[in-house]
Amino acid sequence: MAPQGGEVAPRRELALIVNGRPAVARIEPRELLLDFLRNRLGLTGAKRSCDVQVCGACTVLVDDRPVSACCFLAYEARGRQVTTIEGLAEAGHLHPLQEAFIEHGAIQCGFCTPGMILTALTLLREVPTPSPDQVRTYLKGSLCRCTGYWKIIDAVVDAGRRMARAEAARR
Amino acid sequence: MLRPFEIHEPTSIAEASRLLADHGEDAAVYAGGTELILVMKEGLAHFRHLVDIKTIPGLETIAYDGAVLRLGALATHRAIERSAVVGRHAPLLASVASQVANPRVRNVGTLGGNLCFAEPHSDLGTLCVAWDAVIVLARDGEERSVPADRFFTGVLETVREPDEVLVRVELRPFGPGTGGAYQRFAMHERPTAGVAAVVATRGGVIQHGRIAIGSVGPMPVRASEAEAMLAGAPLRDEALREAAKAVGRHAEVMDDLYGSAAYKRHVLTVLAARALREAVACAREEDA
Numbered sequence: 001m002a003p004q005g006g007e008v009a010p011r012r013e014l015a016l017i018v019n020g021r022p023a024v025a026r027i028e029p030r031e032l033l034l035d036f037l038r039n040r041l042g043l044t045g046a047k048r049s050c051d052v053q054v055c056g057a058c059t060v061l062v063d064d065r066p067v068s069a070c071c072f073l074a075y076e077a078r079g080r081q082v083t084t085i086e087g088l089a090e091a092g093h094l095h096p097l098q099e100a101f102i103e104h105g106a107i108q109c110g111f112c113t114p115g116m117i118l119t120a121l122t123l124l125r126e127v128p129t130p131s132p133d134q135v136r137t138y139l140k141g142s143l144c145r146c147t148g149y150w151k152i153i154d155a156v157v158d159a160g161r162r163m164a165r166a167e168a169a170r171r
Numbered sequence: 172m173l174r175p176f177e178i179h180e181p182t183s184i185a186e187a188s189r190l191l192a193d194h195g196e197d198a199a200v201y202a203g204g205t206e207l208i209l210v211m212k213e214g215l216a217h218f219r220h221l222v223d224i225k226t227i228p229g230l231e232t233i234a235y236d237g238a239v240l241r242l243g244a245l246a247t248h249r250a251i252e253r254s255a256v257v258g259r260h261a262p263l264l265a266s267v268a269s270q271v272a273n274p275r276v277r278n279v280g281t282l283g284g285n286l287c288f289a290e291p292h293s294d295l296g297t298l299c300v301a302w303d304a305v306i307v308l309a310r311d312g313e314e315r316s317v318p319a320d321r322f323f324t325g326v327l328e329t330v331r332e333p334d335e336v337l338v339r340v341e342l343r344p345f346g347p348g349t350g351g352a353y354q355r356f357a358m359h360e361r362p363t364a365g366v367a368a369v370v371a372t373r374g375g376v377i378q379h380g381r382i383a384i385g386s387v388g389p390m391p392v393r394a395s396e397a398e399a400m401l402a403g404a405p406l407r408d409e410a411l412r413e414a415a416k417a418v419g420r421h422a423e424v425m426d427d428l429y430g431s432a433a434y435k436r437h438v439l440t441v442l443a444a445r446a447l448r449e450a451v452a453c454a455r456e457e458d459a
Contacts, residue, residue: 071205141273
């Protein structure tokens, strides 16, 4: 898109890692991470929804922490690791959280799902087997207009248990 | 879409201050950006120069020197929530930081940004006012300290000069016999009303209580009538209840989308009673 009113800002190089792969682009400082991921890299898992960092549909992880990509400058991701929902499956196998969401019917229209799963993933890294209440509190800023949340909470609790069991079995 | 801007990356306060002075009203301090990028996106404000203070080393440091807890302006809500130093010396601050907005905002948003933006519905602003926090502003080679209750001057307005940078917030942990609490009511990301209370007690008497109310008016303010009632009052629930009523009665309250003035006044009274009781309970624990 052409800048408004003939204003221009110098472009700068952005080098980062997205889903484990290096990405480089020349960007304007005003470019949002969400647009960078969707428009330049074709990673459309993160959605534009409320656009004011309230709903969580645009959630991606930057250095393993959730951010609202709709209000986060791509510039801020320089030299950092970005993970989108597209980066969760390994070698064709869905992540246990993705499997649990499918099995529990925690997906209806699917629009909030990428953000829900990435946010839940960061919770499980801090609290491996959370209670339903802990899930509810942590996901308070992630909105779903279909499911009524119960199945999402069940899925996250169950995924935590499964991942903890798998981890224990590996030891 | 955002209108174009340039990002400057100063490596010292002096350089940041010079950039802010040079570009005047066309420049804004850029920290976490959770508030700034939002208003720029919405077209409510535009700055052609963002001065990114995250390139200045050391501004995120959290440290306690045995008397004063110093929180660097760039400490994120998450860093404060999880800091062992804060958890040990100012657990109330950690608890309030953990309630800000949502995990995404807490990962990115900073203490300094929250205070400087002066959005009226800030939890941390209210807490800082009740706690008698000191806000330290700096420009090229000089610093000045501002008590939190003189920092905010209106909606989105503070005493910070355009070329000043908030560098840190200083808090004194509660001593023996002193306790604090923060109570809020929030249906959405930002609270409808918040009350912070710090109560100092000795031998069954309230020495003094500091109460701040937030989210109901243009900025967090002290509830001075209620504070006057607490000073020297016996440590009984009746005294707390009466003071809480005074908080609601004397508060200057605005109608907004979070509720009518009458409703907020009622909520303030309820929250003030809860905050005072909790603060007193903490004071007793500290005493024990």
